[in-house]
Amino acid sequence: MPLDALKLMEVAERLAFRGDRRRYYRFRTDRWYGGVASADVVGCNLRCVFCWSRSRDPNAPGKLLSPEAVAAKLYELAERRRIRQARLTGGEPTIGWHRHTRRVAELIVRDYGLHFILETNGILIGLDRRIARDLADLASEGSLEVRVSIKGAKPETFERITLVDRRYWEAQLEALRVLVEEGLKPGDEVYPAIVMSFDDEEDIRMLIKRIAEIHPALAENIDPEYVILYPHVKQRLAKAGIWPRRFFRPGEPLPEWMI
Numbered sequence: 001m002p003l004d005a006l007k008l009m010e011v012a013e014r015l016a017f018r019g020d021r022r023r024y025y026r027f028r029t030d031r032w033y034g035g036v037a038s039a040d041v042v043g044c045n046l047r048c049v050f051c052w053s054r055s056r057d058p059n060a061p062g063k064l065l066s067p068e069a070v071a072a073k074l075y076e077l078a079e080r081r082r083i084r085q086a087r088l089t090g091g092e093p094t095i096g097w098h099r100h101t102r103r104v105a106e107l108i109v110r111d112y113g114l115h116f117i118l119e120t121n122g123i124l125i126g127l128d129r130r131i132a133r134d135l136a137d138l139a140s141e142g143s144l145e146v147r148v149s150i151k152g153a154k155p156e157t158f159e160r161i162t163l164v165d166r167r168y169w170e171a172q173l174e175a176l177r178v179l180v181e182e183g184l185k186p187g188d189e190v191y192p193a194i195v196m197s198f199d200d201e202e203d204i205r206m207l208i209k210r211i212a213e214i215h216p217a218l219a220e221n222i223d224p225e226y227v228i229l230y231p232h233v234k235q236r237l238a239k240a241g242i243w244p245r246r247f248f249r250p251g252e253p254l255p256e257w258m259i
């Protein structure tokens with residue numbers, strides 16, 4: 001029986017939040033996007049079998065932090081490394097948007113003047129247009145980008161690899177649509193990533209066609225995502241009885257476009 005993305009969201013809200021505070025698994029700087037201060041949120045509304053992030057688990061350890069504390073920590077990290085970008089990643093950052101994440105984004109963009117990067121599976125944006133509106137408002141006052149990672153090229157693949165009901169696949173495309181409609185620049189302030197490890201080429205082509213129908217610039221700026229076979233990822237895949245068609249091994253040099 002597939003899981004329900006909204007029920008998983010509620011579990012994360014119950015276990016990883018207290019009022020406006022959310023638990024964070026870790027803070028770090030890394031090389032993605034040319035250098036970025038990153039915060040890994042605890043809790044996700046999917047259970048991807050290839051997930052490498054330990055922080056998706058709503059019981060993952062970490063610290064409960066207010067939006068002010070999160071933004072300040074990211075700013076401090078960015079300053080120390082002389083970088084101008086901060087991102088929310090790890091689990092699903094849009095969980096708790098109205099009571100926590102929106103404020104983090106506002107502080108990063110307005111108060112600290114950093115470029116804000118939101119990595120999301122898009123489902124909650126597709127279901128709640130107000131998030132897209134907030135992001136578009138913020139983009140008009142500063143600088144941000146939203147990377148919507150689409151899990152699989154079709155609903156059947158989505159259900160197989162996320163363990164969540166296939167009806168939520170469409171919400172990821174809807175997220176791209178509403179973000180563009182609300183005013184984010186397609187291909188620049190909003191763009192898709194596609195998990196390409198589990199589908200055949202024809203299905204991937206069909207998905208790209210659908211994305212192009214939302215806006216051609218989205219289809220021209222797709223980030224391909226492939227599974228990296230870390231040992232814990234391998235174990236999860238084996239348990240689910242799924243093996244990727246395309247993947248990378250840990251330590252294998254990643255192509256330029258992934259860095």
Ligand code: SF4
Pocket residue numbers: 044045046047048050051052053056090091092121
């Ligand atoms: S959406 Fe991301 S964080 Fe959540 S389970 Fe999938 S890969 Fe992990």
